[in-house]
Each structure stands twice: as C-alpha cells, then as structure tokens.
Amino acid sequence: MSVIVWVIFSMxxxxxMASAGDVMEKLTIDAFIATAESDLxxxxxGELTLDLEGAPKSTPYLDRVEFRTKTxxxxxxxxxxxxxxxxxxxxxxxxxxxxxxxxxESCRAEQHDYYNDAVKQRYDLAxxxxxxxxxxxxxxxxxxxxxxxxxxxxKKSSGSLSFDISDLIEAEEVLTGLxxxxxxxxxxxxxxxxxxxxxxxxxxxxxxxxxxxxRVSTIKKRIPELIPETTVNNIGLxxxxxxxxxxxxxxxxxxxxxxxxxxxxxxxxxxxxxDDLQKAYSLELAIKLPFVRSDREEMNRRKVTxxxxxxxxxxEKREISEQRTSLMRSxxxxxxxxxxxxxxxxxxxxxVSFKAYLNMDGVDPLNLLKIKExxxxxxxxxxxxxxxxxxxxxxxxxxxGQLSQKPVKNYMAL
Numbered sequence: 001m002s003v004i005v006w007v008i009f010s011m012x013x014x015x016x017m018a019s020a021g022d023v024m025e026k027l028t029i030d031a032f033i034a035t036a037e038s039d040l041x042x043x044x045x046g047e048l049t050l051d052l053e054g055a056p057k058s059t060p061y062l063d064r065v066e067f068r069t070k071t072x073x074x075x076x077x078x079x080x081x082x083x084x085x086x087x088x089x090x091x092x093x094x095x096x097x098x099x100x101x102x103x104x105e106s107c108r109a110e111q112h113d114y115y116n117d118a119v120k121q122r123y124d125l126a127x128x129x130x131x132x133x134x135x136x137x138x139x140x141x142x143x144x145x146x147x148x149x150x151x152x153x154x155k156k157s158s159g160s161l162s163f164d165i166s167d168l169i170e171a172e173e174v175l176t177g178l179x180x181x182x183x184x185x186x187x188x189x190x191x192x193x194x195x196x197x198x199x200x201x202x203x204x205x206x207x208x209x210x211x212x213x214x215r216v217s218t219i220k221k222r223i224p225e226l227i228p229e230t231t232v233n234n235i236g237l238x239x240x241x242x243x244x245x246x247x248x249x250x251x252x253x254x255x256x257x258x259x260x261x262x263x264x265x266x267x268x269x270x271x272x273x274x275d276d277l278q279k280a281y282s283l284e285l286a287i288k289l290p291f292v293r294s295d296r297e298e299m300n301r302r303k304v305t306x307x308x309x310x311x312x313x314x315x316e317k318r319e320i321s322e323q324r325t326s327l328m329r330s331x332x333x334x335x336x337x338x339x340x341x342x343x344x345x346x347x348x349x350x351x352v353s354f355k356a357y358l359n360m361d362g363v364d365p366l367n368l369l370k371i372k373e374x375x376x377x378x379x380x381x382x383x384x385x386x387x388x389x390x391x392x393x394x395x396x397x398x399x400x401g402q403l404s405q406k407p408v409k410n411y412m413a414l
Contacts, residue, residue, distance in 0.1 A: 026207035027200055029126050030410050035200045039118035045111040049104070063088050068266075082268035082284075088257075095253035102246040109239040116235050116404040122199060123394045123403070123412065129192045130210050131387040132185055135380065139182045142376045146175045149369045214412050216338050216386055219393050223331060226400055234401035237320060240313045247306040254299045263288050320399060327396045334389045341382045 025031075036042070063086040072078040088096075153168040197203055263286035270280050390412060397403040397411055 025204060027196070027202060027204040029208050029412060032126060032196065032200055032208075033119060033122050033410055034408060035202070036115060036118035036122055036404075036408075038201065039114065039199075042111060042114040042118055045107070045114050049107045049111050060088075060093070062086060080268060080270045082266050084264050084266040086264045095249055095256050099246065099249050099253060102242060102249055106239065106242040106246060109235060109242050112235045112404070113239055116398070118199075119404045119408075120394070120398050124391070125192060125196050125199060126208055127387055127390055127394070127412065129189070129196060129206070130208055130213065131383065132189050132192060133208075134210065134383045134387075136182065136185045136189060138376055138380045138383065139178060139185060142373065142380070143175065143178045143182060145369055145373050145376065146171065146178055149366065149373075150175055152365050152369070212413055214390065216335060216342075216389050219331075219389060220335050223328070223393070223396075226396065226402070234320065234399060235404070237313075237316055238401075240309070240316050244306070244309045244313045247302070247309040251299070251302040251306045254302045258299065324396065324399055327392055327399065331389060331392050331396065334385060334392065338382070338385045338389060341378065341385060345378055345382060 065086070066084040068082040068084060070080040070082075072080070150168065150171045153171055157165065157168055193206060196206055264284075266284040266286075268282045268284065270282070394403065394411065403411070
C-alpha cells in the first residue's frame with residue numbers, strides 16, 4: 001500500500017473514530033496552535049522565570065560583617081572583641097537590585113520568545129502539511145494524465161511507421177519524474193505527520209481544513225492594517241533591548257563598586273579596660289584613597305560588553321526594518337502573480353477548450369490530454385504561490401510581534 005493511500009485511509013479512519021464517542025478528538029489547526037502552551041522549552045523556561053521572580057530583590061547596604069576577637073598574652077582577661085562592617089559602594093545597592101529585576105525581565109522575555117517560536121513552528125507545519133497534501137492530489141492527477149498520454153503514444157507507435165519514437169521516450173521520462181516527485185511528496189507528508197504529532201504530543205487524527213484557510217484576497221486587505229514600521233518591536237528585539245539594559249546596569253554597578261571610599265567601620269570592646277567603660281570601647285574607620293585602583297580592567301570589560309550589546313540591538317533593529325520592507329514588497333509581487341494566475345484560471349481558454357473538445361467526435365486524445373495537463377500545472381502553480389503568500393504573511397506577523405500575542409488567534413483562518 002502506498003504512503004498516499006495509507007494517509008487517506010488513516011484520515012478516513014480518523015473521521016470514523018472521532019464519531020465513536022470515547023476516543024480522542026480530531027486535531028484541528030486551532031487546537032494545534034493552542035498546544036504551543038505545552039511546549040517543553042516554554043514550560044521549562046517558565047519554571048526558571050518563577051524561581052527568579054520568587055527570589056528576594058532587596059539587597060543589604062553592607063557587603064559583609066565580621067566578628068573578631070584578639071587575646072593578648074594568652075590571658076582571657078586581656079580579650080578584645082570587635083565588630084567590623086564593610087559597606088558597599090555609593091549606589092551599588094541600587095544597581096544590584098536593578099540588575100536582579102532586569103534578570104527577571106530578560107528571563108520572561110526569553111520565555112515569551114520560546115512561546116513565539118513554538119507558535120511559529122506550528123503555523124509552518126500546518127501550512128506545509130496543507131500545501132503538501134494539495135500537491136500530492138494534483139501530482140497524482142498529473143501522473144494519471146501522463147500515464148494516459150504514454151498509453152496513447154504506445155498505441156500510435158505500434159500502428160504507424162512514421163511515428164516519432166522520441167515523443168514516447170520523452171513522455172516516459174516525464175512520467176518517471178512525476179512518479180518520483182509524488183514519492184518524495186508522500187515521504188514528506190509522512191515526516192510532517194510525525195512532526196505535527198510530536199509537537200502536539202498527541203496521536204489524534206490530523207484534521208487540518210483547507211476549506212476555511214484564509215484567502216489571498218483577505219491577506220491583501222490585512223497587510224495595510226499591520227502596525228507601522230516605527231513601532232515594530234517583536235519579542236526577539238525586546239529580549240535584546242533587555243540585554244542592553246542589563247549590560248548597562250552591570251557597567252554602572254561596576255562603577256558604583258569603585259565608590260566604596262569607606263572601606264570598613266569597626267566597633268571594638270577591650271576587656272582590659274573594663275574599669276573605664278569609655279576606654280573599653282573604640283571606633284575605627286578605614287578610608288580608601290581614590291588615587292590607586294586595581295579594578296579598572298573589570299570596569300572596562302563591562303563597558304565593552306555594554307557597547308557590543310547596544311550595537312547588536314541597533315543592528316537587529318535595522319535588520320528587522322529591512323526584512324519587513326523586503327517581506328512587504330515580496331508579498332505585493334506574489335499577490336499580483338496570484339491574481340494573474342487566478343484570472344487565467346477563471347477566464348482562460350484552456351478549460352473552455354477542454355469542455356468543448358470533450359463533446360466533439362474525432363478529436364485527437366493527445367490534444368485533450370495536453371489541455372488537461374496544462375490545467376493541472378496551472379493549479380499547481382496557483383497552490384504553490386498561494387501557500388508562499390501565506391508563509392510570508394506568517395513571517396511578517398512574526399516579525400512585527402503579532403503572531404504570539406494573547407489571546408491566541410489563528411491568523412490562517414477566514
């Protein structure tokens with residue numbers, strides 16, 4: 001049994017099984033896109049995000065506190081106790097807290113990025129599945145037409161000495177190519193079905209409906225409604241902006257660490273001075289001189305990291321703008337091509353001629369087959385162009401940050 005027969009059989013069985021009552025429901029495009037919520041990468045990142053958000057954000061103003069003791073002449077009565085406080089640099093606490101908040105924001109953005117990738121993957125798989133299914137059907141029809149052509153040419157070759165054998169050879173080569181192409185499409189369909197079930201984590205019958213698929217004319221109306229270029233801010237760009245802010249904050253944090261002019265404050269108590277309480281206690285301060293610093297290298301490294309992240313953000317913003325312009329232009333061209341192909345299909349002479357020839361006697365069957373072949377090839381080109389438009393429209397929605405906006409919406413439905 002060929003793969004295509006098995007696919008049709010499994011889909012037919014799926015319809016029967018779905019109506020049985022206590023079996024799994026069919027996997028529609030809407031249901032498939034909704035499974036992005038259960039994507040493993042998205043869920044795992046969600047756990048990390050919750051951990052970071054649950055971590056304490058407040059930071060003490062002290063770097064550390066030390067308790068010290070000193071014994072003179074091994075005499076417990078000559079014991080000295082001290083408590084030493086190491087304060088942080090001016091502004092260090094503020095930037096440390098901000099760094100923790102930015103880490104959480106970056107983690108949330110990364111989680112959304114994983115979700116966006118999962119949604120995009122499901123759109124791509126669904127469209128690829130529908131296109132492959134349509135191409136299998138049309139290629140099968142074209143193969144049948146070519147088989148009939150070879151059959152007619154073989155009949156002619158056996159009854160005519162003037163028959164050009166090169167026509168038969170060419171037709172057989174075309175037939176072989178079509179059969180190989182159909183096998184390739186069937187193998188691709190099998191792989192797509194496996195990927196869809198793996199992504200959905202379900203063995204439910206795949207029931208992607210091409211009847212309710214968004215029309216090219218609808219896409220043409222929706223394109224001008226997309227957000228203007230100046231407000232394009234997809235999740236990938238937002239994530240990179242968070243990285244810039246985090247790098248900038250870490251650089252400022254490193255600067256704040258250099259402002260730890262007060263090295264430590266120490267309060268001491270000396271047992272040997274117990275007879276005079278004022279003499280028993282002492283206060284000690286240590287102040288760093290700002291002329292000599294050994295941590296300039298780390299501060300410079302943080303500055304370089306910040307500048308690199310900022311340049312990367314500006315580069316990504318420029319690339320997104322260019323990609324958006326490119327996608328818009330390619331969509332305009334493809335929609336124009338689709339309109340021409342659709343007009344030729346609706347108003348062309350091939351279909352009319354085919355119907356007229358069918359009602360005539362004595363018509364050369366090769367002419368009929370040639371017309372039929374032309375009609376099917378036109379349908380194949382129309383299908384390919386239509387799905388190319390839909391794929392680029394999904395890419396444009398992804399680029400402008402609308403694809404994974406909540407509530408989840410199926411942009412490929414009418």
